[in-house]
Amino acid sequence: MSDAQNDTSAHEPAEGPGPKEPNPAWERLPRWEQRFRAPRVSLPDWAQDAPDRSLFVSNATGTYELYTWDRASGKQRQVTDRPNGTTDGVLTPDGGSVWWFSDTDGDEFGVWMRQPFEGGADEPAAPGLGPSYPAGLAIGRDGTAVIGRSTDEDGTTIHVVRPGAGPVEIYRHRESAGVGDLSRDGTLIALEHTEHGDAMHSALRVVRPDGSTVAELDDTEGGTKELGLSVLGFAPVAGDTRLLVGHQRRGRWEPMIWDPVAGTQTDLPVELPGDVGAEWYPDASALLVEHSFEARSELWRYEPGAEGPVRVETPAGTVSGATARPDGSVEYLWSSAAEPPVVRSTTGAVVLDPPGAKAPASEPVRDAWVEGPGGRVHALVQTPAAGEGPFPTVFEIHGGPTWHDSDAFASGPAAWIDHGFAVVRVNYRGSTGYGRAWTDALKHRVGLIELEDIAAVRDWAVESGLADPARLVLAGGSWGGYLTLLGLGTQPDAWALGLAAVPVADYVTAYHDEMEALKAMDRTLLGGTPEEVPERFEASSPLTYVDAVRAPVYISAGVNDPRCPIRQVENYVDRLAARGAVHEVYRYDAGHGSLVVEERIKQVRLELDFALRHLGKGEVAGPAS
Template sequence: MTDETTTANTDSSGAACAPRAAGSPGAAPDWEKRFRAPRVSLPEWAEDAPDRSLFVSNATGTFELYAWDRATGEQRQVTDRPNGTTDGTLTPDGEWIWWFSDTDGDEFGVWMRQPFGGGADEPAAPGLEPSYPAGLALGRDGTAVIGRSTDEDGTTIHVVRPGQPPVEIYRHRESAGVGALSHDGSLIAVEHTEHGDAMHSAIRVVRPDGSTVAELDDTKGGTEELGLSVMGFAPVDGDSRLLVGHQRRGRWEPMIWDPLSGEESALAIDLPGDVGADWYPDGAALLVEHEFRARAELWRYEPLTRTLTRVETPTGTVSGATARPDGAVEFLWSSAAQPPEVRSTSGAVVLDPPGAKAPGSVPVTDAWVEGPGGTVHALVQRPEGDGPFPTVFEVHGGPTWHDSDAFASGPAAWVDHGFAVVRVNYRGSTGYGREWTDALKHRVGLIELEDIAAVREWAVSSGLADPQRLVLSGGSWGGYLTLLGLGTQPEAWALGLAAVPVADYVTAYHDEMEALKAMDRTLLGGTPEEVPERFEASSPLTYVDAVRAPVYISAGVNDPRCPIRQVENYVDRLKARNHPHEVYRYDAGHGSLVVEERIKQVRLELDFTRRYLGLGGDGELKE
């Protein structure tokens, strides 16, 4: 660590400035236990070998892939890399595990494969050069459909057959990806944005030779563009029905489209909020995932009888679900107060990782606040005691994402230290209808901060938040909004914590991966050269000289989404002002999959905040 008057920088180790953990000497505090507690993802299973499963776990301290033979109970670790591995899948016969190999989190690499029972890794698609992944679909005859994205070529899609060189069947400069492969391998669904709007995809169904079968495009012929998404072909040979998500009624909901006949079948799923779906294994019913007001639940829908039946799950958030061949539904569930569990409607425990369980946290309450663009929903967690509390506004990434009533170790750590935590589902968030999600175009960042400001005013006036101790914090898009908010609302915030942020929008655009360039062109209406005034208005660097609050920034040096050069440009401007700030750089990409690294980052944020707000370990103001 070096000292530059009011400036402190850390190197990639961070060891020189690591503070003491909260809690009694020699005992790990609850907030650290939550991160270290073994966790598992919802297991994926091979379609034709349902006893063979693949899941992700942090059991070794790094998130890696694990194979699970349900028939024997045997589990084994598949991948073992310094920065972790989470992107993998099974072939339909369960014989092979495919996993994506990048370099230190840079997301640029190739697909590898390994036998399910163990063995050496080998290139899964020899002949394809490294790229960013753009979808993958594996067929029953060994065929693979592989989407690739590079700065030079845009998006390409290749069909790879055993023992044959890859064959390119699709190429376009705009973003696209492999959506699905039909059960018999005769049809490929491609999501694309050839029309230039990266927020609203169209669908093209092609044959394995690349010839077009049918198009479904809701971006044409209307006064506004609507998006489509591929949810999957029916899991039955000879069945060409494709489950498609659409926005024709102002929200995401499914329909069934047959690209061979052109028939579209609307579904009688009358639920508020966004609705997604997947097929039951026999193709006779749909497993419906329903998101509404930051909670998620499950339903079963039968298209022939138009029957909708509730699948019982606890109140909270279902983060993923799958229907098994025996009709049982397995799902990953949690709430803000209760750690995640993989449950089954059969009553059986699906996966119960060994080791200490994560301590719980406090539940969320809902706040509904009138903002300039409509009612804003926020989730609030309160520590023990009476307010007003020092308060962290934890801003989610995306921007097309949303905070939910789900377990999160980061917010729980702040609550443990006496902070209230407020999470705002600003305009741009999903789950509140298409109009809410699409509202941030052109005034990017400024729209979201208007909603955060409305909730901030409510939090102060209600007595929840201490107006002198308000912290703006977030990662990725949340980190971007943190830096932008510190510059455009300098009187409002006492401190800012920005993880893997966009800091200099123009440089970020030129350095980021191609798919994100397409999204930025959609959000801002062009490139920095075409609409310089919009990039300037939305860039944190524009307002850096107005920042008053101390700033903490953490960034991965291999990040392809929020690249390091644009972060350094922002830091250099803070240095030039001798403005109080600290920077932590670590050897990974857009975040870390290593548990102890994540704990270190939270510890550094807690220490920075306590020092600059003059707080003790429990959040109390020091005398």
């Protein structure tokens, strides 16, 4: 463990960065390790009625945990301290308490705990509610909490918990649902649900705390249309019943204002080409608009009634989160592929500077647009600073699948670049950020569709001279790990090596073992259960093609993973072993990934070592010169 990880200044009053003392131990570390070890902080959340009280996540101790920050005094305090880390937490509106989710070793199944902001003993936040997967949380000013829960036995249930009283169930359904928001006065609860059976496109319902319905908004028309809605938040003003909602009526995500009490819907003239999200300014006088387009993002301010939004200046790259403060300033978490993340403010200040050494920069990305079978595919390409192609090339495939790679800092791809590899990241069909049709194209031929787009970009990379066709690595985690195993079996001549982290490997067994919300997603993607559409599950399962795999395979898996459970990974590994295929497996005691820095470094080192050995490039690079 480096000195930077042992730095305890994360618990002391915040100070400016100041000059740093030389740290020989840090300087001897390879640059790729420095990027993982360098302390980071998330965008601080703040209490609505006590804006000086904030909550953030940091890896300053070597494990990602929750921290409070009193902006008035500068004092920071570590809230959680668990072997496998903690990232899910929220402040009560008065800033008096921190609610945090307590699971077991990353299995995502647990209960909400509560701790005073100033410190003290943890206690169950909702006595009487047993462990579950979380399905949303909203906390009112009078201490009332609305808690969403998901279990295999009950589906989704939503409970109202008032101070001094036991939980009262107000909602139950087999399909996935969740808590969206609670109005400022606590009289309205916004829910997202998929009772129509389409887990990719939610409908909305606003209910009273007793569960009675106020209003419904369903753009799917009972599941006959693939149009989704999302809750962005109630207006943060007393007596204001307006709800900010995301919709897809024009083929992309856009905000509108819905008043479920008055029964009105107000379109907003935010004419931007990509997906648009928004949140209220604290006084509800304006909206902070987040615009994502072609793997970059930017911020705008929109005042209802104005002709259009006004740009909030941010550097080119990716804004991973933003919030408007009571003084009108905006704080945001920004990075680019080349520059590490930093929490900035429109005042020009760095909002929260973590202690210790800083992460080294990496290489910028360039865009590649490739014609694919379903339209133009966008890929992000990074190459080493020295040397010319063709390079050994890693196709680092993102998870989700409803996600997208962006021009944002990522330590994993940067590690490959340090070792002489080019890195290509493909926003295949199914990815977000390119319109509803692109995301929704991922149906029934699951996995095979994404691999068609990846193959088109692979052919371009080889033909353009970027990639060495004999040293192509297919890699990814979660859905990216799934596509890696599926690609090695369906495109066996295309790849020299495969690296799959926490993958779906045996789709049928994965379906039966995974958490309930993911079962609903799989039924949507494939059109039914394994018993109803067995041919689709078979066509989309890596296990179907395992005997065709020729390339060496490295697999890592968390033994407590509820998303890509370990049993289905073992089924795939057993098949590899039975035919003597070259493979290695690393199992670790956590869930769907790890929040422990040392563990993450170990996993990357194992992947690098496996690739370099089998591609004939030697060993993992030693300390930086």
